[in-house]
Amino acid sequence: MIQPFSIAIHGGAGTILRSQMSDELHQEIISALKKSVLAGYHVLQNGGDAVDAVVEAVKFMEDCPHFNAGKGSVLTHDEFVEMDASVMHGLEMDAGAIAGVRHIKNPVELARDVMRKSNHVLLIGEGAEKFAFEHNYEYTEQDYFFTERRYEQLLSMKEKGLFALSESKDPEPSEPPSAKTQYPDDKKYGTVGAVALDMQGNLAAATSTGGVTNKKYGRVGDSPIVGAGTMAENGNVAVSTTGMGEFFLRKMVAGDVAARMRYLKEDVHTACEHIIQGDLKAMGGEGGLIAVDSKGDIHFGMNSSGMYRASVDIHGKVEVKIYADE
Numbered sequence: 089m090i091q092p093f094s095i096a097i098h099g100g101a102g103t104i105l106r107s108q109m110s111d112e113l114h115q116e117i118i119s120a121l122k123k124s125v126l127a128g129y130h131v132l133q134n135g136g137d138a139v140d141a142v143v144e145a146v147k148f149m150e151d152c153p154h155f156n157a158g159k160g161s162v163l164t165h166d167e168f169v170e171m172d173a174s175v176m177h178g179l180e181m182d183a184g185a186i187a188g189v190r191h192i193k194n195p196v197e198l199a200r201d202v203m204r205k206s207n208h209v210l211l212i213g214e215g216a217e218k219f220a221f222e223h224n225y226e227y228t229e230q231d232y233f234f235t236e237r238r239y240e241q242l243l244s245m246k247e248k249g250l251f252a253l254s255e256s257k258d259p260e261p262s263e264p265p266s267a268k269t270q271y272p273d274d275k276k277y278g279t280v281g282a283v284a285l286d287m288q289g290n291l292a293a294a295t296s297t298g299g300v301t302n303k304k305y306g307r308v309g310d311s312p313i314v315g316a317g318t319m320a321e322n323g324n325v326a327v328s329t330t331g332m333g334e335f336f337l338r339k340m341v342a343g344d345v346a347a348r349m350r351y352l353k354e355d356v357h358t359a360c361e362h363i364i365q366g367d368l369k370a371m372g373g374e375g376g377l378i379a380v381d382s383k384g385d386i387h388f389g390m391n392s393s394g395m396y397r398a399s400v401d402i403h404g405k406v407e408v409k410i411y412a413d414e
């Protein structure tokens with residue numbers, strides 16, 4: 089019997105409103121999510137490793153300006169793009185991560201190379217880029233990552249004096265779409281991530297982000313932190329998160345899902361919901377996560393009005409969704 093395999097991805101959670109989503113944008117996002125999940129699924133179908141599947145899926149979203157990772161990353165206070173990413177392989181709980189890189193087209197690939205080609209887990213800033221260029225990565229100019237829409241978001245955040253995307257306190261649900269509001273994800277965390285179970289029974293997770301708009305001082309969130317934004321443990325679960333990192337870091341969200349399943353023997357759905365709808369929400373942490381367990385069972389959890397997400401389950405069924413009530 090072939091070992092079951094499956095994959096799930098997310099493109100960020102947050103306040104995503106139907107009233108602000110044009111048909112055209114809806115189609116573009118659905119299509120990008122589908123292509124991303126299928127890119128990862130093809131790796132699994134060909135007998136590939138779960139880590140290569142999640143990297144392939146995330147890489148697709150890093151190249152797509154609709155998401156806050158790679159091209160399309162949000163801007164810092166000083167108008168730079170600074171990206172964070174991590175990967176984890178469940179077999180030996182190997183992990184690699186990078187934070188604050190400015191010139192790497194696909195940060196998730198660099199995170200995988202830190203895992204495979206260095207003796208370390210987390211490299212930051214110039215050091216991470218030095219490691220990359222020693223391993224033949226191309227230098228990518230900041231101009232490549234820059235999008236007009238992120239610049240407008242930065243100006244708006246600066247005007248409001250906020251360092252992050254504001255959330256449901258000000259959803260402006262009745263505001264009609266205009267040039268400025270045509271992106272319904274201005275109040276959304278656009279981090280991307282993937283989790284997978286491969287034919288060998290290996291679990292893996294990857295997460296990649298530009299962080300939060302208007303961040304200062306080298307701020308780093310949960311996405312590159314193993315046990316907070318990313319977790320994979322064979323025989324148990326793989327998890328990738330999205331939401332305001334300052335909450336996910338303190339609640340160690342991805343690691344807490346794994347711990348609940350390991351020690352309390354909760355199933356993946358119970359463990360995820362306990363954290364996302366319970367402790368995290370109580371603390372004020374809005375966002376979501378994706379998880380896959382050792383049988384290939386997938387869970388999407390969110391306490392926000394939506395999360396860009398897609399999956400291919402163990403029966404090969406493809407699902408792509410945006411809103412929480414779908």
Ligand code: ASP
Nearest residue numbers: 277278279299309331333
């Ligand atoms: N978790 C990310 C961070 O705090 C943001 C996101 O999910 O979009 O950097």
